Amino acid sequence: MTAAEGLPPLRAVIEAHGLAPKKSLGQNFLLDLNLTGRIARQALPLDRATVVEVGPGPGGLTRALLAEGAKKVVAIEKDPRCIAALEEIAAHHPGRLEIVSADALTIDLAALSGGQPVKIVANLPYNVGTQLLLNWLTSTAWPPVWESLTLMFQKEVAERIVAAPGTDHYGRLSVLAGWRSRAKILFDVSPSAFTPPPKVTSSIVQLVPRESPEPAALDKLEKVTAAAFGQRRKMLRQSLKSLGGEALLTSVGIDPQRRAETLSVSEFVRLANAV
Known part of the structure; x- marks a missing residue:
């Protein structure tokens, strides 16, 4: 130097x-x-x-x-x-x-x-x-x-x-x-x-x-985030339609009318675990 x-x-x-x-x-x-x-x-x-x-x-x-x-x-x-x-x-x-x-x-x-x-x-x-x-x-x-x-x-x-x-x-x-x-x-x-x-x-x-991230299958988390943010202007019930849409979202207590950018990391993990 x-x-x-x-x-x-x-x-x-x-x-x-x-x-x-x-x-x-x-x-x-x-x-x-x-x-x-x-x-x-x-x-x-x-x-x-x-x-x-x-x-x-x-x-x-x-x-x-x-x-x-x-x-x-x-x-x-x-x-x-x-x-x-x-x-x-x-x-x-x-x-x-x-x-x-x-x-x-x-x-x-x-x-x-x-x-x-x-x-x-x-x-x-x-x-x-x-x-x-x-x-x-x-x-x-x-x-x-x-x-x-x-x-x-x-x-x-x-x-x-x-x-x-x-x-x-x-x-x-x-x-x-x-x-x-x-x-x-x-x-x-x-x-x-x-x-x-x-x-x-x-x-x-x-x-x-993080020593202990919330448990989730990586491939499912990537699939959920790809679908959600691939159509980020749409409601999740539409963007996640191929993965279960409204039924998937209600099963984990997430309002189907929300959009991807409003979900926390923990909520994405819950969705991935439910797919």
């Missing part, structure tokens, strides 16, 4: 390795060192779990995680162009940075960490961020291997993750996140912090797993 650490500035690394961000990979490199340090500190302490970073790119956040005391960072990078830049950081921090050249969508976290606790800290690629979050939230084993998720999303996605019933952003993602975790937005990030600057503001979201 500083010249004293013997690592070149990130812009020099990008130039030396020809790392022009690729739109196809959803890449926006984070070069503001004050900001990467601030993100890393949100996940403290970092020395009691394996820290997993997805999409490190040239390694700005990677450097910050190591500087903030991470005992071990596993960096999962799909873009082979970035590996050499990450290897320079690994050489500077012997034994503390493991680089995995792979698509994070295919990674088994438990196998990666050997079953040890994990903290995921990442500036997620925009094009796969939501899917990665869903993968982590819908883990078969619960509590999951991850202790916390400290992640960057487009602000609009972040608002959907933390949205409460009755708000415009409340939807399927809000229900799944609220069912299995406690989620909050920590702070926003200006487009100017990135290279290239995206057209939207970003937000840092932190999720902590």
Whole structure:
């Protein structure tokens, strides 16, 4: 992060390795060192779990995680162009940075960490961020291997993750996140912090797993929320018609004339269990 650490500035690394961000990979490199340090500190302490970073790119956040005391960072990078830049950081921090050249969508976290606790800290690629979050939230084993998720999303996605019933952003993602975790937005990030600057503001979201979420069959909960929010302007008796409609709703004490955005997470769980 500083010249004293013997690592070149990130812009020099990008130039030396020809790392022009690729739109196809959803890449926006984070070069503001004050900001990467601030993100890393949100996940403290970092020395009691394996820290997993997805999409490190040239390694700005990677450097910050190591500087903030991470005992071990596993960096999962799909873009082979970035590996050499990450290897320079690994050489500077012997034994503390493991680089995995792979698509994070295919990674088994438990196998990666050997079953040890994990903290995921990442500036997620925009094009796969939501899917990665869903993968982590819908883990078969619960509590999951991850202790916390400290992640960057487009602000609009972040608002959907933390949205409460009755708000415009409340939807399927809000229900799944609220069912299995406690989620909050920590702070926003200006487009100017990135290279290239995206057209939207970003937000840092932190999720902590609930130890004992209300019991529900995941596939049924996903089916109910998909049907309900797929026609969110309609009354539930109509949007849930294929799953039982009015009879299903009255069986769990929910007014058939309500709309999806008014239901609490607990009410969606009751519906899923009744399907």
